[in-house]
């Protein structure tokens with residue numbers, strides 16, 4: 674069973690958006706998937722409640738209450754949506770649950786500075802240091818040809834962590850979330866640019882490079 678966690682101490686960078694999309698991607702591919710929400714805000718669980726019965730099932734796990742105790746044992750993937758402001762002991766506890774960690778970062782000076790500190794903290798966690806957990810970063814809500822995106826792109830490229838994808842700012846994410854869907858479940862004519870941007874991220878998640 675694989676555990677993929679979407680993690681960043683900064684609020685609002687897209688953790689729940691990425692977690693719900695990663696979960697629905699693997700569910701659509703025919704895998705057994707559970708989505709564990711460690712955030713008492715319950716964005717991922719709210720999304721699951723909106724999910725139509727006609728779509729591949731994803732098991733709900735209220736991680737913020739009792740961790741993975743009630744996670745189904747037979748699934749292939751547990752996707753974990755982490756809460757903001759996870760530092761210190763809380764961060765250690767979270768990282769204990771994952772072998773793969775995806776860190777979304779927004780194109781903003783505040784977010785980049787926060788990410789800098791957070792990724793340093795994350796890299797210093799023993800499990801990550803020993804490569805028992807692999808981390809990768811994703812630029813999220815990017816607007817091409819803006820100065821701040823150029824800055825973010827350079828910053829993430831220079832970082833000694835796999836830079837997995839740049840996801841554009843798009844209403845598709847909002848539209849999909851509201852309907853309990855992932856962007857892979859929207860019509861192709863609407864979502865193909867997003868599908869293309871996700872390709873390197875899903876490829877990494879499926880490869881041994883994202884596993885210890």
Ligand SMILES: Nc1ncnc2c1ncn2[C@@H]1O[C@H](COP(=O)(O)OP(=O)(O)OP(=O)(O)O)[C@@H](O)[C@H]1O
Pocket residue numbers: 683684685686687688689690691712714716755756757813814815840841842843844846847850
């Ligand atoms: N690529 C995107 N394009 C457009 N909107 C986006 C994108 N990614 C995220 N959003 C929107 O940004 C907001 C914050 O995203 P999300 O809730 O996923 O962040 P979060 O990191 O989980 O936040 P929190 O720290 O509060 O848990 C949401 O309204 C979401 O719909």
Ligand SMILES: [Mg+2]
Pocket residue numbers: 688689690712714716754755
């Ligand atoms: Mg969230």
